[in-house]
Amino acid sequence: MxxxxxxxxxxxxxxxxxxxxxxxxxxxxxxxxxxxxxxxxxxxxxxxxxxxxxxxxxxxxxxxxxxxxxxxxxxxxxxxxxxxxxxxxxxxxxxxxxxxxxxxxxxxxxxxxxxxxxxxxxxxLSQFKSISVNQSAGTVTVGGGVRMRDVIDAVFKAGFEIQTGSCSCPGFVGATIGAGVGRWSGIFGLIIDALVSVRLVTADGRIVQVSKTSNPDLFWAIRGAGANFGIITSATYRLHKIVAGANGGGQVMNADILVPANMSAAYFNALQSFSGKMPANLAAVSIVRYDADAGAAGILANWDYMGSEADGRRAMAPILALNPPVVSISTVPWNKLFATAGFGIDPVLCENNVIRDLYSANVRNLSASTMQAAFNKMGTFYSDHPEARGSVLELETFPNQAATSVPDGETAYPWRDALGNMIFLFSWDASTNSATSTAATKLGRQLRDDFVKTSGYPDLSVYVSYAHGDEKIEQIYGRNKLPRLAALKKSWDPRNVFAYNNALPTKYP
The missing domain is CATH 3.30.43.10 (Uridine Diphospho-n-acetylenolpyruvylglucosamine Reductase, domain 2)
Incomplete structure (x- = not known):
């Protein structure tokens, strides 16, 4: 009992x-x-x-x-x-x-x-919610339970910016230790690139300071595979000073667009035109979703430019040239972007206690034909499974200039050159029969395979924070990183105490 x-x-x-x-x-x-x-x-x-x-x-x-x-x-x-x-x-x-x-x-x-x-x-760790900005050092220290949304206001009010993820609700530290991909990886890099140090509780119950100068091997490992090595109670990050006129002086042009099914091919062709040449200040998230008004699949696209509206319009000109039927453009402070982006979709993205069965693939190339084929398959899925019309494809296309400027060996994260994180997220009512779950699993794996074929990678590569859990370990952590990661796992967690979040082996190969 x-x-x-x-x-x-x-x-x-x-x-x-x-x-x-x-x-x-x-x-x-x-x-x-x-x-x-x-x-x-x-x-x-x-x-x-x-x-x-x-x-x-x-x-x-x-x-x-x-x-x-x-x-x-x-x-x-x-x-x-x-x-x-x-x-x-x-x-x-x-x-x-x-x-x-x-x-x-x-x-x-x-x-x-x-x-x-x-x-x-x-x-x-919800009680570890402290946030402290050090103005003179240009850093912020946050507790292990602090969420993304909690950090941005404190940092903005202090006159700084920091790279973030793409929605407000994840834990800031939790998002960091996978790598922290987000809209500003072109200009600021990944969240791990801002990380200065952490306080970490080890598998045997010691508190250690981890940074470039204190336990540097562990600092390398936690930046990309951090869930394997300990519990981070606090983390310190380097901030970017907001400079008037530079990159919009903390202002972001936000463009929200609705694209109907009959314009999807044109939209994906325009999106493909950014492959390999996405401006560092520009980022896009294209969500294939069920459009209840049209009774068919449609696209909700959010494009953001760190800078003025005039510059942003020029940067995303191929998209605006399509003349979509619904376009909403505004300029907001960067800390208000989560609340604004996607016609204010953040609360929906952050709703808790929902079935979400997620698959994903990284891409170096943006393929219009692959995206259009995925759009068509989702349209069929919505028709065949009306109980799963909350399912979406979230196609994150983020610039990577600052991310790739960091040498590959600097951190454990292996996919710095990714231009897109393609997410296939299936949701349905828990009371429905198992046929829906089976169909979602089949389509999720099929879409993942489809994107791999045109990804520009020789095999499936997956951002660890987006991993489903059925991938090979090389597809998550990268074959060239695994020998060092496995050796560090054996040193810091030989009993595999931290065993449940895409666990590393203690020996490789």
Whole structure:
């Protein structure tokens, strides 16, 4: 029987801690059903602001809430540490009693490998929400539970900019450790390129400072494969000073466009014209979605230019020349872009507790024929599976000039030359039959294979934060990075404590 909070709280024995644990865990080998008792044992002396929650508690669902509920991890308990010391104590307790766990910031991970954790412990970092801008150093330090949306206002108000992801809800640190692809990788680089240092709790419960000068091998590894090496409680990033007149002085031209089905081929041809020559200040996200008004597939396109509207219009001239029926152009401060982009679609993108079955492929080339074929297949899918009309293709085409200016060996991230991250995201009502799930899986894999053929890469390559979980490890981390990554995994996490987020081997090949 699982321990509930009410059952655990009924333990009021005055026995010393060692004796209590002997009664609960014979031979010092924890069983999953004893997790609640282990966490609430009096000897733990958690900080008064550290909270524990269990299935059946009112707070448990909030603490363990996820962005996608497709193939999710399942928890028997959650701890929300208030201090770094309590994170350390939790990791040591988990190591001692073989408790499987995940550390979560915003609960935004996509990969199905996370679902391999069953009846484990959620180490919820939501209390690590500090944000501190150092004006003189030009840096910001954020806690491990800070979300993307929390950082941008604080940084903007201080007179700075920073590269971000493409929506507001993921954890900032969580987005970082995969690489942090986003709209401004052409002018600022990836988020990992802004990373200065982190404080990290290791698999054996030590706190280490990680930077170019302190544990530099680990600093290399966490920039692209960070989920494999520890729990980051705080991270410091280098900022970019907003200079009046430079790159628009913190202003962004935002262009939102609706493209009907009969213009899709022309749109994709225009998009292909940017292949290999996307201006550094320009970025686009093209969403193939079900257009309820038309009863067919359509495109919602968001184009952004870091600079003036006049320059932005010139940069995206091939798109505007199509004369789409709906075009909305505005200029906004960069910190308001999430709220503005895509006709304000961010709340929809960030809705929690939705089935999202995601596949993805990186591309070096933009192929109009591949995109149009995918558009047609989605149209058929919408017709055949009306219960899954919340499914979308999100075609991220971001510039890569600043990202590729960083030497490939500088970080563990292997796909700096990618021009597009093609995401195939399927969603349906949980009450529908398994045929929908089967059809989504089949089409997701088919679309992934289709894009690989024209990607410019010799094989499938996938941004780790967009990995489905069925890919080969070389397709996620890159064959040339794996020997060094595996050696570091063996050194820092030989027992594979951090095993559930596209885990690395401890030996390669």
């Amino acid at each position: 699982w321990w509930s909070k009410s059952k655990v709280s009924s333990i009021s024995s005055p026995l010393p801690c060692l004796c209590l644990l002997w009664l609960i865990v014979p031979a010092c080998e924890a069983q999953q059903q004893d997790l609640g008792a282990l966490l609430t044992a009096k000897c733990n002396s958690w900080n008064t602001k550290t909270t524990l929650s269990f299935p059946g508690d009112g707070s448990f669902a909030n603490v363990t809430e996820r962005w996608t509920v497709f193939a999710p991890p399942m928890y028997s308990a959650a701890i929300s540490p208030a201090t770094e010391e309590d994170v350390v104590k939790t990791v040591k307790l988990a190591a001692k009693y073989n408790i499987s766990f995940l550390a979560t910031g915003a609960g935004h991970g996509y990969g199905t490998t996370l679902g391999k954790l069953q009846n484990g412990l959620d180490i919820d």
